[in-house]
Structures are given as C-alpha cells and as structure tokens.
Amino acid sequence: MATRPPGTRGDVLRVRDLTKRFGDRVAVDSVSFHVAPGETYGLLGPNGAGKTTAIRMVCGLARPDAGEVVIAGERVSRSAVRAKALVGYVPQEVALYPDLSARENLNFFGRLYRLGGKPLRRRVDEVLELTGLADRAGERVESFSGGMRRRLNIGAALLHQPTLLVLDEPTVGVDPQSRHAIMDSVRAFGAAGMAILYTTHYMEEAERLCDRVGIIDHGKLIAEGTRRELVSRLGERDRVALTVDGDATAFAAECGRLPGVAAVDTTTEAGHSQVSLVVSQGRSALPALLEAAERSGATVRSAEVIEPDLEAVFLHLTGTALRE
Known part of the structure; x- marks a missing residue:
C-alpha cells in the first residue's frame, strides 16, 4: 500500500501531533500517523516507548496534552460517544470474567454495546466461530489457556463490528499455535476491509502483518513506511x-x-x-x-x-x- 500524506480524505484514523506528558516525562511526543480502510498499521517499539499511551489516547481513554485524533470524521475525546463507538479496543491485559463462560462473557459485553435479542445472539455465534471457540462456548474462561483467552478478548472487541480495531500487544504471553491463530485472524480482518492499529515489540509480527509500520522510541515516531520503504531509506x-x-x-x-x-x-x-x-x-x-x-x-x-x-x-x- 502506497504511503499517503496524513489527513488524506477517506482515512479511517487520523492522528495529528499527539502529545502526552506525565510530570516532566514526555511519554508521547508530537506523534502523527493515519490508517486507511483495510490497512493494518503497526506501531513498533520496545516496552516503554509510548505505544500503549498513544493508543489509549486514540481510544479516548486518556486525554492528550496536545494534538487530535479523528476516527471516520469524528473527533475523539473522553466524552465523544460516537467516536468511541467506532472502535474495538483489545487491551494488553485480558479483560474477561473468568467465572463466566465464553458465551456469557460475549453476551455481557454485547449488552454494553447496546446489542440485544436475536441480533446479539447471532453476533455472539459469529464471533465464537471467528475466534475458533464455538466448541468451547459453554465453558468457563478460567479453564481456558492463555491463547484462548486472548482470542476471546479479541472477539469481545468485534461484537459491534467496529470501523477501527485497536490491538495492544495481543500475542504477549501466548503459545506459538495461538500466536499464529491470532495473526491469521488479524490478516483476515484487514482483508475484509477493517482498519487495524496494531502495537507490538515483535519484529516478525510487524513484518508479517502490517502494510505500514511506524517505529516509535522514547515517545517519538522516528520513521514510518512500508517494510521496503523503511529498508530502502537506509540504502540496504x-x-x-x-x-x-x-x-x-x-x-x-x-x-x-x-x-x-x-x-x-x-x-x-x-x-x-x-x-x-x-x-x-x-x-x-x-x-x-x-x-x-x-x-x-x-x-x-x-x-x-x-x-x-x-x-x-x-x-x-x-x-x-x-x-x-
């Protein structure tokens, strides 16, 4: 996918000069990027680089000190309900109820998205199929492996069919088989036209999944482009x-x-x-x-x-x- 200037009409996500400070420390420093429909954009950087802080601002969970986030024409703020409704957010920590079954968890989160009745039941069934958990739907999450919990965590973010899917380090701590399953799912979502913002500190994930990559370190976006563009910029x-x-x-x-x-x-x-x-x-x-x-x-x-x-x-x- 060719690189286009930020703010191109039709982008699902536009981030402009996003900045966040914690006391004297600048966690995110004037970061700008954009994500188009069907594009997987990777924020690649080490732990502590500012990735999670940046996406919390993208999702309206943290207020930026400067800059703006626009999703499908809606400006994001902590009170922007319409903008937040366009986002499916998968946090680093699994946000599920272990004493509930997979289906019960999805029903609960679906009701938070104001789904109900037959549409909710149909969507829960679809998500269980998408995540490969249909045969374990009635089992408690506490009995699931780490990889299965991660997949269900992603499923919860897909219930309302978001315009933008945001995944924060979704494969941390999972077994290789589950990691491949998660990456296959992310590829399928992008192929279906969903815009995806994906943070990782794994090089191979960025190379395999992302149409474009933004390299972030010490809060700054220090380079951006396709894999080939980034490499050719260095004369490699x-x-x-x-x-x-x-x-x-x-x-x-x-x-x-x-x-x-x-x-x-x-x-x-x-x-x-x-x-x-x-x-x-x-x-x-x-x-x-x-x-x-x-x-x-x-x-x-x-x-x-x-x-x-x-x-x-x-x-x-x-x-x-x-x-x-």
Missing part, C-alpha cells in the same frame, strides 16, 4: 545465495556484469559451489541470474533471497537492538 540491499553445479567462476563473472549487482563472492562446500550476491532487488533479479547461469554452463540447485529486516532498520535508527 538484498543478498542472494545460489547453490550451483558447474563452472561457478564463469557464472559469478556473468552475474557481476548484471545491472543492480553490487558484489559477488564464490565459495565451495561439500562438492557444491555457492555464489553469493549483493543486489538492489533480489527477487526481481532472479530471472536474470538464471539466464546468466545458463549462459555460463552452470546449474542452479537452490536460490535464497535474504532481505534486510526491520531489526536492521531499528538498529540503524536508534543505535540499539529492540529492547524487551
């Missing part, structure tokens, strides 16, 4: 590792003459040669590399494109690895 290139049979030296020479190839190296191990290249666009270069192999009489047995990741971007921008 892809690495391509090719395992070949035949004349690897001639193949490497052919590769070195191709446009976009910055460096070529050849090694031999276990009877096979490996040609490693540094290129500007690894995946786009593969057809030309295969043609070069054919011209040089080499046979490519395997090819791996290793793209720079957000970890490298974060390290470059902050001078440190992502803090837990």
Whole structure:
C-alpha cells in the first residue's frame, strides 16, 4: 500500500501531533500517523516507548496534552460517544470474567454495546466461530489457556463490528499455535476491509502483518513506511545465495556484469559451489541470474533471497537492538 500524506480524505484514523506528558516525562511526543480502510498499521517499539499511551489516547481513554485524533470524521475525546463507538479496543491485559463462560462473557459485553435479542445472539455465534471457540462456548474462561483467552478478548472487541480495531500487544504471553491463530485472524480482518492499529515489540509480527509500520522510541515516531520503504531509506540491499553445479567462476563473472549487482563472492562446500550476491532487488533479479547461469554452463540447485529486516532498520535508527 502506497504511503499517503496524513489527513488524506477517506482515512479511517487520523492522528495529528499527539502529545502526552506525565510530570516532566514526555511519554508521547508530537506523534502523527493515519490508517486507511483495510490497512493494518503497526506501531513498533520496545516496552516503554509510548505505544500503549498513544493508543489509549486514540481510544479516548486518556486525554492528550496536545494534538487530535479523528476516527471516520469524528473527533475523539473522553466524552465523544460516537467516536468511541467506532472502535474495538483489545487491551494488553485480558479483560474477561473468568467465572463466566465464553458465551456469557460475549453476551455481557454485547449488552454494553447496546446489542440485544436475536441480533446479539447471532453476533455472539459469529464471533465464537471467528475466534475458533464455538466448541468451547459453554465453558468457563478460567479453564481456558492463555491463547484462548486472548482470542476471546479479541472477539469481545468485534461484537459491534467496529470501523477501527485497536490491538495492544495481543500475542504477549501466548503459545506459538495461538500466536499464529491470532495473526491469521488479524490478516483476515484487514482483508475484509477493517482498519487495524496494531502495537507490538515483535519484529516478525510487524513484518508479517502490517502494510505500514511506524517505529516509535522514547515517545517519538522516528520513521514510518512500508517494510521496503523503511529498508530502502537506509540504502540496504538484498543478498542472494545460489547453490550451483558447474563452472561457478564463469557464472559469478556473468552475474557481476548484471545491472543492480553490487558484489559477488564464490565459495565451495561439500562438492557444491555457492555464489553469493549483493543486489538492489533480489527477487526481481532472479530471472536474470538464471539466464546468466545458463549462459555460463552452470546449474542452479537452490536460490535464497535474504532481505534486510526491520531489526536492521531499528538498529540503524536508534543505535540499539529492540529492547524487551
């Protein structure tokens, strides 16, 4: 998804110069971003970076010291009922009643959203299916695993079919299987057209889920863009590792003459040669590399494109690895 300037008409969420102080500490410092329909926007940063404070202001749960939040044309404040009704908020801490069943929890939260009767029963059934908990609907939440509780927590935020879904670190403390299930669900919500604001300190989640990422540290949004835009801004290139049979030296020479190839190296191990290249666009270069192999009489047995990741971007921008 192409990056557009903040405030573009049609954005579901617009955040402008959002600022929050706690005494002398600036927790969120003039942060601005926007989220379009069907877009998953990730706020990536370490614990204590300001992510949770920012989204609490987005949801109207905390009053900003400066700046504004607009959701689908409605300005957010602590008393803005219509704006808040557009949001489904999934907090870090699971907000469920452990002594109630999954269905009873959803019925309770549905009534808070002013749902009732057949529409509520239908929507509860739909959410139980969406979260994969239909077969456990009658069981108490206290018997659920951490991952199941997280999924039900997300389900509660979906009952009123929000315009904007806000998830604050939704996979913290869950098992790998539940984590994958949650990420699959988030992808499906975005594909269905829902705007999603997703905070995480896990690089792989930001890379797998988010159309655009805002990197936040010490309360400041220090970079923003698609994964490729963030990486290319730093001048990073892809690495391509090719395992070949035949004349690897001639193949490497052919590769070195191709446009976009910055460096070529050849090694031999276990009877096979490996040609490693540094290129500007690894995946786009593969057809030309295969043609070069054919011209040089080499046979490519395997090819791996290793793209720079957000970890490298974060390290470059902050001078440190992502803090837990």
